[in-house]
Amino acid sequence: MTYGLDPVMEEATAWAWHEIRTSVEGNGNVLTVPMEKLRDAHNVKKLGAIVCAEIHSVLERMGIGHIPEDLPRYQDELVRLYKRATPIGNLIDAVLKPGLKNDSDLRRLFDSRTTRRTLQLPAIEGKADEM
Numbered sequence: 001m002t003y004g005l006d007p008v009m010e011e012a013t014a015w016a017w018h019e020i021r022t023s024v025e026g027n028g029n030v031l032t033v034p035m036e037k038l039r040d041a042h043n044v045k046k047l048g049a050i051v052c053a054e055i056h057s058v059l060e061r062m063g064i065g066h067i068p069e070d071l072p073r074y075q076d077e078l079v080r081l082y083k084r085a086t087p088i089g090n091l092i093d094a095v096l097k098p099g100l101k102n103d104s105d106l107r108r109l110f111d112s113r114t115t116r117r118t119l120q121l122p123a124i125e126g127k128a129d130e131m
Contacts, residue, residue, distance in 0.1 A: 020041055052070075064084065
């Protein structure tokens, strides 16, 4: 929040958030940034639980989701931002939120019989490869 900021700082903070939204939209509605960028846009020096909750609220009001769902408290950690209510935003939300409808939507999206194409995803390193 911008409590106690003079009008010039409030405008600068609003502009910083506008730039973040524009960057997300300009990069296909998905963009990974360090927490430092969000911290600076929020015009604070340290990340803590309250600041992360405020950043989450600002992003939500802008229609931007984020992964991880709990924002990290370290400036060097990465956060994926995505525009909600877009094709990629709907996909990310469907993957993150378990439920029968989302399961059905994901199956339909990736069923090659209905899409007439196969989505080629790169192998993701880690434990999933060993399953």
